[in-house]
Amino acid sequence: MAEIAVDVQNIVKHYGSFVALNDVSLSIQDNEFFTLLGPSGCGKTTLLRSIAGFEEVTEGKIFLYGEEIEDLAPHQRPINTVFQHYALFPHMTVHDNIAFGLKRLGKSQAEIDKTVKEMLALVQMEDFGNRRTNNMSGGQMQRIALARALAPKPKVLLLDEPLSALDLKLRQAMRDELQKLQRDTGITFIFVTHDQDEAMSMSDRIAVMSNGQVQQVGTPDEIYNRPKSRFVADFIGDTNIVDVTIEATDAKSTLYRSKGGVGLQVERATDLTVGAEISINVRPENVVIVDAGKGRADATLTHKSFFGRTSIYSMELNDGTLIKSRYSSRDELGRKEMAIGDSVGIDFAADTLAELTS
Amino acid sequence: MSAPRKTKAKGAGNVAHFKSLYVLVGFFYAFLYFPIIVLVAYSFNTGTRAMVWKGFGIDWYVKVFTNGAILDAAKNSLLVGLIATILATTIATAGALALARGGAFRGKGVSMGVMTLPLIVPEIVTAVATLMFFSAIGLNLGLGNLIIAHTVFCIPFAFMPIRARLEGMDTYMEQAACDLYATEWQAFRYITLPMMMPGIIAGATLSFVISLDDFIISLMVSSAGTTTLPVYIYSMIRNGISPEVNAISTVLFGVSLALVTIYWIASKPRK
Numbered sequence: 001m002a003e004i005a006v007d008v009q010n011i012v013k014h015y016g017s018f019v020a021l022n023d024v025s026l027s028i029q030d031n032e033f034f035t036l037l038g039p040s041g042c043g044k045t046t047l048l049r050s051i052a053g054f055e056e057v058t059e060g061k062i063f064l065y066g067e068e069i070e071d072l073a074p075h076q077r078p079i080n081t082v083f084q085h086y087a088l089f090p091h092m093t094v095h096d097n098i099a100f101g102l103k104r105l106g107k108s109q110a111e112i113d114k115t116v117k118e119m120l121a122l123v124q125m126e127d128f129g130n131r132r133t134n135n136m137s138g139g140q141m142q143r144i145a146l147a148r149a150l151a152p153k154p155k156v157l158l159l160d161e162p163l164s165a166l167d168l169k170l171r172q173a174m175r176d177e178l179q180k181l182q183r184d185t186g187i188t189f190i191f192v193t194h195d196q197d198e199a200m201s202m203s204d205r206i207a208v209m210s211n212g213q214v215q216q217v218g219t220p221d222e223i224y225n226r227p228k229s230r231f232v233a234d235f236i237g238d239t240n241i242v243d244v245t246i247e248a249t250d251a252k253s254t255l256y257r258s259k260g261g262v263g264l265q266v267e268r269a270t271d272l273t274v275g276a277e278i279s280i281n282v283r284p285e286n287v288v289i290v291d292a293g294k295g296r297a298d299a300t301l302t303h304k305s306f307f308g309r310t311s312i313y314s315m316e317l318n319d320g321t322l323i324k325s326r327y328s329s330r331d332e333l334g335r336k337e338m339a340i341g342d343s344v345g346i347d348f349a350a351d352t353l354a355e356l357t358s
Numbered sequence: 359m360s361a362p363r364k365t366k367a368k369g370a371g372n373v374a375h376f377k378s379l380y381v382l383v384g385f386f387y388a389f390l391y392f393p394i395i396v397l398v399a400y401s402f403n404t405g406t407r408a409m410v411w412k413g414f415g416i417d418w419y420v421k422v423f424t425n426g427a428i429l430d431a432a433k434n435s436l437l438v439g440l441i442a443t444i445l446a447t448t449i450a451t452a453g454a455l456a457l458a459r460g461g462a463f464r465g466k467g468v469s470m471g472v473m474t475l476p477l478i479v480p481e482i483v484t485a486v487a488t489l490m491f492f493s494a495i496g497l498n499l500g501l502g503n504l505i506i507a508h509t510v511f512c513i514p515f516a517f518m519p520i521r522a523r524l525e526g527m528d529t530y531m532e533q534a535a536c537d538l539y540a541t542e543w544q545a546f547r548y549i550t551l552p553m554m555m556p557g558i559i560a561g562a563t564l565s566f567v568i569s570l571d572d573f574i575i576s577l578m579v580s581s582a583g584t585t586t587l588p589v590y591i592y593s594m595i596r597n598g599i600s601p602e603v604n605a606i607s608t609v610l611f612g613v614s615l616a617l618v619t620i621y622w623i624a625s626k627p628r629k
């Protein structure tokens with residue numbers, strides 16, 4: 001098992017009577033690209049600042065490679081941060097910005113110059129050493145901020161929405177660059193974003209947060225395909241959620257019944273007991289439209305939206321529950337035309353269903 | 359089809375439309391600067407009568423710079439201005455830092471008001487109060503008295519530009535420094551202080567100009583031997599306006615102008 005880089009244990013953070021972090025525990029592995037994802041105000045920045053040392057936690061412990069750090073001042077923690085608005089020092093050159101941390105650590109001038117050069121090369125800004133940081137473009141400032149934070153070779157790099165100030169094109173290019181930087185340096189990255197695409201495309205693992213709590217931790221695939229709660233399923237991408245009761249279960253299959261009485265037989269066992277009231281989740285791209293009577297349930301086509309690359313079909317089950325199905329344009333080739341009001345059947349592979357227990 | 363709606367007259371609401379305003383502005387500048395221009399011009403007059411032009415020359419400047427009494431007064435002014443500026447700027451910097459970076463504390467609003475209150479207290483009131491206070495406690499330090507008085511009234515002038523600069527500065531910079539292994543002192547030394555330097559320079563120049571040009575308080579507090587330049591010029595005028603007064607006034611004006619220019623450049627927000 002890999003070494004644990006940052007171990008957050010039962011962190012609670014109060015601002016007056018407001019609870020910004022409510023019993024957060026996380027184990028972030030060495031050399032991992034770890035992302036904190038959640039809606040605005042859920043406590044991502046607060047958690048990051050607690051790890052960096054800018055916020056004193058009300059309760060709980062933080063370990064950095066086994067060493068307890070929650071009582072250390074920011075400058076005593078071998079952790080660096082890339083701030084959302086870069087916070088480059090305007091009265092210094094790019095070189096001096098990157099050298100700042102190295103100087104404080106008492107490195108020799110020769111070593112500092114060598115490292116600064118390496119860092120500038122790493123972020124492809126070799127020719128910018130003597131420039132001032134004002135009147136640089138957002139992308140350039142971003143790279144300098146990265147170089148400055150990476151130069152002291154921190155054990156962990158924290159990034160608070162570093163891409164949010166960039167335009168779309170640059171943001172997408174920087175995603176790949178960040179991922180590459182993480183792999184090249186081997187430094188553990190903790191990345192904060194409220195953009196699910198960003199999180200999904202870059203991370204080794206994601207912690208989805210809401211209301212000061214961690215909802216679920218997992219790989220992008222687990223988070224997307226195996227959400228454990230309604231919040232996670234709903235927050236990441238488009239989805240179908242149906243409230244159901246477990247009516248029967250055996251070693252090989254489970255029968256879910258919707259509130260309106262529609263039964264869904266799925267050939268998969270469940271850990272839950274008969275009578276449990278849960279929700280089930282199936283992504284629209286996993287819902288297949290078949291002939292009436294041939295699927296797991298019958299439905300009526302109520303709407304079709306064409307988006308170019310994909311189309312979304314909206315259907316109603318017999319109890320009125322809305323189900324969406326997404327087809328890519330390629331899958332649509334040669335499929336027979338369907339009209340609004342047609343009776344159809346819906347189907348999905350048993351393992352694409354996720355049970356949401358909260 | 360209905361008639362096209364009448365569009366609003368172009369530039370309506372722009373006062374530049376009223377040509378007579380230009381005239382008014384012209385009068386304003388004339389009243390403001392004409393006397394100064396005349397004073398500067400006549401300081402280069404070679405004649406002995408203040409307002410009768412004889413010819414161009416720097417005779418009176420030579421006179422000024424060889425006049426022991428004027429030089430003594432100038433020395434006093436510079437010394438008082440310099441020391442008062444250093445003290446006032448230091449105190450103002452500390453005050454601005456406490457108010458902008460010291461977090462919330464009781465009486466923050468009041469401190470703020472107290473810091474800038476001297477700006478609206480009539481100078482004559484301050485002058486009389488200072489004089490009475492000094493004689494009440496029997497303080498008699500010669501130039502020291504002047505330095506203390508000047509320091510006190512310079513503080514708000516030094517404070518304003520420094521605070522304005524600090525307000526515009528994000529604490530993110532200091533946090534970034536601490537994140538990069540700087541102790542709080544190093545973050546202050548290498549980040550906060552250099553970044554607030556334009557404000558400090560602006561505050562210092564402003565204090566120096568204010569101290570250099572101060573008349574009422576200096577008149578009250580100064581005694582024989584501690585006369586400042588404005589007080590000395592005033593005493594010269596009582597014996598009639600001589601071209602010497604024009605020359606020394608022009609020098610004072612020139613120095614003030616240079617300092618205000620520095621202030622203006624330093625306090626301009628940098629992009």
Ligand SMILES: Nc1ncnc2c1ncn2[C@@H]1O[C@H](COP(=O)(O)OP(=O)(O)OP(=O)(O)O)[C@@H](O)[C@H]1O
Nearest residue numbers: 015018020038039040041042043044045046047194
């Ligand atoms: N210094 C503070 N004093 C009081 N409340 C605070 C303070 N800092 C943050 N909060 C509150 O704590 C909650 C979490 O804030 P935080 O900045 O961690 O959110 P976030 O997840 O980073 O959101 P965003 O995506 O908008 O940056 C918010 O409701 C915020 O209002």
Ligand SMILES: [Mg+2]
Nearest residue numbers: 044045046160
């Ligand atoms: Mg945030």
